[in-house]
Every structure is written in C-alpha cells, then in structure tokens.
Amino acid sequence: MSSYDKAKGLFDAFKSGFEATPCDLDKCEQQLAQVKVQVLTGALSSKAAGPDAAKEQLLARDTLELACFLSIRRRDISGFERHVAQLKMYASGGSSGLEPSANQHPIQGLYLLHLLAADRIGEFHTELELIQFDDHENKYIKQPILLERFLMEGNYVKILEAQKEVPDANCSFFMERLLETVRQKVGASLERSYDHLPAEHAAKMLIVSDIAALQEFVVKENERKAAEETDDPMADMTPSLTRRAPMGLVKWEVKDGKLFFVKSSLKRMEIPALDVMTNTIGYATDLERIV
Numbered sequence: 001m002s003s004y005d006k007a008k009g010l011f012d013a014f015k016s017g018f019e020a021t022p023c024d025l026d027k028c029e030q031q032l033a034q035v036k037v038q039v040l041t042g043a044l045s046s047k048a049a050g051p052d053a054a055k056e057q058l059l060a061r062d063t064l065e066l067a068c069f070l071s072i073r074r075r076d077i078s079g080f081e082r083h084v085a086q087l088k089m090y091a092s093g094g095s096s097g098l099e100p101s102a103n104q105h106p107i108q109g110l111y112l113l114h115l116l117a118a119d120r121i122g123e124f125h126t127e128l129e130l131i132q133f134d135d136h137e138n139k140y141i142k143q144p145i146l147l148e149r150f151l152m153e154g155n156y157v158k159i160l161e162a163q164k165e166v167p168d169a170n171c172s173f174f175m176e177r178l179l180e181t182v183r184q185k186v187g188a189s190l191e192r193s194y195d196h197l198p199a200e201h202a203a204k205m206l207i208v209s210d211i212a213a214l215q216e217f218v219v220k221e222n223e224r225k226a227a228e229e230t231d232d233p234m235a236d237m238t239p240s241l242t243r244r245a246p247m248g249l250v251k252w253e254v255k256d257g258k259l260f261f262v263k264s265s266l267k268r269m270e271i272p273a274l275d276v277m278t279n280t281i282g283y284a285t286d287l288e289r290i291v
Contacts, residue, residue, distance in 0.1 A: 004056055007038040011063055018066060025074050032067055039063050040086075057098055061090035065103045072110065072170045077118075084111050106168055109140030116148055117177035122286040124148060139167045147178065156182050160207060183207060187221060191250045191261040202259040214259065218252040225249060 014031040017024060039060050064087040071079035084107065090098060108131060115124040128136075128145070135141055143162065150158040159182055163175050183206050190197070190205065203214040226249065249264040 003038070004059070007035065007056075007059060010035045010038055011059060014063075015066060018070060023073070025070070028070055029074070032063075032070060035063050036067075054098070057090065061087065061098065061101060064090070065101060065107060068107050068110070069170060072173055075173060077114070080111075080114065105135065105138045105140040106170070108135075109138075109144055109167070110170055110174065112141065112144035113147070113171060113174040113178065116144055116151065117174045117181055119181050121148070143167055143171070151178075151182070156186070156207065179207065183217065184221070184224075187252075190259075191252070191263075194261060196258045196260040199254055199257050199259050211254070215254050218254055218259070221252055225251075 010031070014028060014035050017028050017031055039056075040063070064083050067083040068080055068087065071077075071083055087107065090101070108127075112124060112127060115121075115127060124144075131141060136145060143166070147159060147162060150156070150162070159178065163172075163179070166172060166175060186206055190202065199211050199214055203209070203211060206214065206217060208214050208217055251262045251264070253260045253262055
C-alpha cells in the first residue's frame with residue numbers, strides 16, 4: 001500500500017466519524033492526529049513530488065478544512081486559528097494548481113467572524129484585503145462585512161437579528177461570542193454613564209433575557225474585569241471595542257432591583273493626558289492595520 005493510499009484510508013475514517021450522528025469529538029480528534037502525521041509530514045508534505053503529488057495536495061487541503069470544522073465543534077479557538085493558517089497555502093489553489101475548494105468561502109467567512117467576535121478589528125480588515133473584491137458579495141463573506149458595519153454604527157439590534165439568518169450552522173458559535181463582545185461594549189458605556197440604573201432596563205440594554213440572566217452576566221463581567229486588573233502591567237493595554245485604557249476597577253452589583261456600578265477609589269491612571277495618549281495610540285494602531 002502506498003503512502004497516499006494509507007493516508008486516504010485514515011482520512012476517510014476520520015471523515016466518516018465526523019459526519020456520524022452523534023459525533024464522537026474526542027475520537028475524531030485522535031483520528032485527525034493520525035491523519036495529519038501521515039498527510040502533513042514526510043512524503044505527503046506540501047513539497048511532495050511524484051505521480052500522486054496533486055492528489056496529496058488535495059488530501060492535505062481536505063484534511064485541514066475538516067480540521068477547521070472540528071475545531072469549531074470542539075470550541076477550540078486556537079486550533080481553528082492554527083488550521084486556518086495552515087490552510088492558506090491551499091486557499092486559491094497555490095502552486096499545486098488545485099481548483100478552489102467549495103469550503104474556501106465558508107472558512108474565510110468563519111475566520112472573519114472569529115476576528116470580529118474577538119474584537120480584532122485591525123486584523124479583520126487586513127484579512128478582508130486578502131480576499132478578492134468580487135468575493136465580498138459571497139454570502140459567507142458578506143455577512144461578516146455587514147456585522148462589522150453594524151458594530152461600528154452601534155446598531156446592535158441588527159446584530160441580534162443576524163443571529164437568525166446565519167448562512168451556516170458553524171456561524172452560531174462565533175455569533176454567540178460576537179454577542180458577548182457587544183454586551184461588553186454596551187457595559188463599558190453604561191458604567192461610564194451611570195452610577196446605577198433599573199435592572200430591567202439594564203437587562204434590555206445588555207440583550208439578556210431576564211434579571212437572573214443579568215445576574216449571571218454580572219458575575220462573569222466582574223470575573224473578567226478582575227482578571228484584566230491582575231494582568232501583566234507590561235501587557236498590551238491599547239484600547240479597543242472592549243478593552244479600554246485602565247481607569248480602575250468598576251464592580252457591578254445587582255440589588256434592590258437596580259444594577260449598581262461601584263467605582264474603585266484607587267485608579268491606575270490619574271492624568272487625563274495619559275488616557276488621551278493611550279487612546280490615540282490604540283486608534284492609530286488599528287488605522288495602520290486597516291490602511
């Protein structure tokens with residue numbers, strides 16, 4: 001049996017397991033590891049030559065595409081990013097001369113959605129520049145573009161409506177993360193504008209279903225903010241949609257039917273000029289990435 005035939009057999013078993021109902025994700029992860037060893041190393045690397053070279057390139061691309069979808073099912077963000085990066089050499093056929101894959105646009109759209117949900121706007125625009133302009137009308141690419149526009153406009157109702165019109169079931173995971181990013185952005189505005197407000201109004205503005213869901217979000221938000229507060233002080237603190245210049249910890253608390261924003265008396269930055277400078281640097285960095 002040739003190396004290609006062995007790799008193809010492993011891939012077919014992996015694909016069958018992935019498409020099975022129910023799908024054993026742990027078993028699929030083990031099968032993927034076996035396929036990758038055979039396909040992406042040694043004789044079946046991207047530099048392979050010989051009578052099976054074209055088939056080997058195609059098999060490598062199919063493996064990485066399926067690996068992207070498996071990572072989404074497993075909610076493995078780092079794995080998804082890694083597989084997308086490896087897949088880029090095959091995105092448009094590359095030097096192998098392969099025809100574009102049917103999964104190319106769906107995966108590109110999912111990656112754009114991931115960057116948007118992660119609040120990596122500069123990288124979003126950089127990635128978008130690498131996609132042919134004519135492809136921007138493709139339904140998988142068009143949706144992230146529209147969502148980015150809604151996000152910049154603060155049109156959160158449209159983002160909420162877009163959850164019902166996802167072009168692919170795999171989008172749901174990233175849409176959940178995008179909605180969480182929206183909540184954090186709204187929360188950042190609320191805590192700067194109010195000392196407290198009615199819990200029902202806060203729940204509506206933060207797009208949560210009821211007071212219980214608001215309480216759950218408050219707990220998560222306090223944990224997230226506390227984690228940021230204890231981060232390495234040398235880490236990147238340039239502001240973005242959800243990461244602001246450090247202004248001291250603001251603790252959220254729900255009691256007596258209201259949401260309170262308890263501001264810390266100790267602030268990490270007291271000089272307004274430094275706040276302005278930090279924001280300016282952050283915006284300039286994102287602008288440089290976009291241009």
